[in-house]
Amino acid sequence: MKRNDLQFFSRLDLFFIVTPIFIAFFIAAIPQASGKNGVVTVYISGELVYEQPLTRTATWVVKSDGEYLSTLVVDGSKEKVKLVDSNCPLKICERTGWVGIGGSIVCVPNKIVVKVEGKTKASEIDIVTW
Amino acid sequence: MRKADRKDVLKKRIVIQSIVFLTAILIFLAVALWMNFSRGSTAYVEKDEFVFGTLVRVVVSSEKRDPKAIADAMIQEMKRLESKFHPYHDGNSVIFKLNHATGPVTVDEETAFLISKSLYYSEITAGAFDPALGRLIKLWGFDSPDTKKRVPTSEEIAKALESSGYANVEIHSKEVSLKNHAWLDLGGIAKGYAVDQAVRLAKKIDENATGFVDAGGDIAIIGPKFGQFPWKIGIRDPRGGPQDIIGVVYLSEGAIATSGDYERYFEVDGVRYHHIFDSKTGYPARKSISATVIAEKLVDADALSTAAFVLGWSKIVEGFVGLGAQAMVIDAEGKIYKTKGFVAYEKE
Numbered sequence: 001m002k003r004n005d006l007q008f009f010s011r012l013d014l015f016f017i018v019t020p021i022f023i024a025f026f027i028a029a030i031p032q033a034s035g036k037n038g039v040v041t042v043y044i045s046g047e048l049v050y051e052q053p054l055t056r057t058a059t060w061v062v063k064s065d066g067e068y069l070s071t072l073v074v075d076g077s078k079e080k081v082k083l084v085d086s087n088c089p090l091k092i093c094e095r096t097g098w099v100g101i102g103g104s105i106v107c108v109p110n111k112i113v114v115k116v117e118g119k120t121k122a123s124e125i126d127i128v129t130w
Numbered sequence: 131m132r133k134a135d136r137k138d139v140l141k142k143r144i145v146i147q148s149i150v151f152l153t154a155i156l157i158f159l160a161v162a163l164w165m166n167f168s169r170g171s172t173a174y175v176e177k178d179e180f181v182f183g184t185l186v187r188v189v190v191s192s193e194k195r196d197p198k199a200i201a202d203a204m205i206q207e208m209k210r211l212e213s214k215f216h217p218y219h220d221g222n223s224v225i226f227k228l229n230h231a232t233g234p235v236t237v238d239e240e241t242a243f244l245i246s247k248s249l250y251y252s253e254i255t256a257g258a259f260d261p262a263l264g265r266l267i268k269l270w271g272f273d274s275p276d277t278k279k280r281v282p283t284s285e286e287i288a289k290a291l292e293s294s295g296y297a298n299v300e301i302h303s304k305e306v307s308l309k310n311h312a313w314l315d316l317g318g319i320a321k322g323y324a325v326d327q328a329v330r331l332a333k334k335i336d337e338n339a340t341g342f343v344d345a346g347g348d349i350a351i352i353g354p355k356f357g358q359f360p361w362k363i364g365i366r367d368p369r370g371g372p373q374d375i376i377g378v379v380y381l382s383e384g385a386i387a388t389s390g391d392y393e394r395y396f397e398v399d400g401v402r403y404h405h406i407f408d409s410k411t412g413y414p415a416r417k418s419i420s421a422t423v424i425a426e427k428l429v430d431a432d433a434l435s436t437a438a439f440v441l442g443w444s445k446i447v448e449g450f451v452g453l454g455a456q457a458m459v460i461d462a463e464g465k466i467y468k469t470k471g472f473v474a475y476e477k478e
Contacts, residue, residue, distance in 0.1 A: 045180075046178065089276060089279065090275065090394060090396060099372055100373065108180060108183060108184060108185070109275040111180055113185060125362050125364040125378065126342075127342060128372075129363055129386050129388040130347035130365075130366035130388050
């Protein structure tokens with residue numbers, strides 16, 4: 001028997017061990033997918049009342065117990081949402097303007113929260129102080 | 131060694147090596163996938179609730195206790211304090227009772243602490259932070275989101291100022307007196323205190339809990355992201371959209387608060403009237419458009435950001451460093467000023 005045949009680790013063996021380590025580090029280093037797949041959700045007093053994909057253009061009238069509260073517009077091409085009209089006094093929600101993935105629109109008097117949820121890059125902002 | 135034996139040995143060796151290699155590959159791949167995806171899958175529970183006239187977002191994770199139960203407890207604590215310190219709603223409000231009392235009132239230890247803290251910040255900021263502007267705030271209509279806002283006449287403002295200002299508040303131990311019919315409104319500090327108490331509660335339930343509380347942009351950290359990374363916090367551009375950021379800071383602990391003129395305001399004839407008042411004029415403060423303060427506790431960051439907004443960039447604001455706080459102020463022309471230590475938080 002040749003000496004090489006009985007050696008447990010050859011150069012090729014090392015290649016097979018080292019390669020998965022490199023692959024592992026490569027995968028670990030990949031930032032999480034920034035895939036869009038955005039979803040628009042509307043909550044009134046914490047209760048989910050509306051949900052739709054961010055890519056579908058739509059206009060939705062937000063009502064509670066039959067009373068008009070506001071109008072939500074989803075621009076599917078820009079993947080952004082906006083409350084274009086509201087019956088609240090300060091119109092802070094209207095002034096919020098267009099928001100995309102990771103953003104939200106809040107109407108305190110009507111207790112409405114519009115969220116634009118979807119995967120964001122790990123490097124993006126966690127919270128905003130304002 | 132015979133030729134057949136040698137073949138057997140080689141076969142066995144190949145089988146053993148294949149098993150070892152495949153196992154190694156699977157282990158490394160599993161570790162890699164875990165390292166990658168665990169960053170986003172740690173069980174953070176998020177709970178939103180309207181408290182203190184804003185949307186409060188609790189994001190918390192715990193390995194020892196149910197994070198949902200922790201979030202619920204935190205929200206309940208904040209609601210308790212909102213009800214206790216609400217200046218304009220009756221019910222259980224200590225402050226409402228004080229504002230409508232005809233003489234001295236003995237308050238509990240917690241209320242005495244918060245009033246004393248408010249007066250301390252009033253004194254060291256020369257009244258830029260003032261907890262006794264209730265009459266003025268109500269006059270302008272900023273006492274509730276539902277109240278109609280209007281620009282009062284100069285006579286109305288002068289009259290409200292006679293019943294405003296921290297000099298009208300006296301506290302001896304737990305006995306509080308309000309002079310000249312002044313009204314307390316602890317809005318500039320009570321929310322910060324309530325969030326701090328909620329964070330304290332979370333840490334009491336699980337000292338290793340992590341996450342944060344975002345109370346309408348005023349943020350307190352429960353613990354680092356996934357237990358090891360700082361939270362990346364954007365500072366909103368005061369003249370941009372809601373997702374426009376003018377700076378970034380990294381916090382693994384402590385708190386950050388921003389006061390700005392761009393959220394709660396109304397416009398008359400193109401003039402913006404916001405909700406942070408200068409106690410000397412009775413009108414909305416105009417020296418800055420945004421002020422951000424980083425401190426160990428949100429109660430301090432909350433009060434000091436209001437003071438910095440009213441004062442604008444000044445020696446007093448630079449002196450916040452001596453209180454363990456760092457500040458960033460954007461003046462009316464958009465120029466940015468920072469205390470020296472603030473930049474340390476801008477690096478990860």
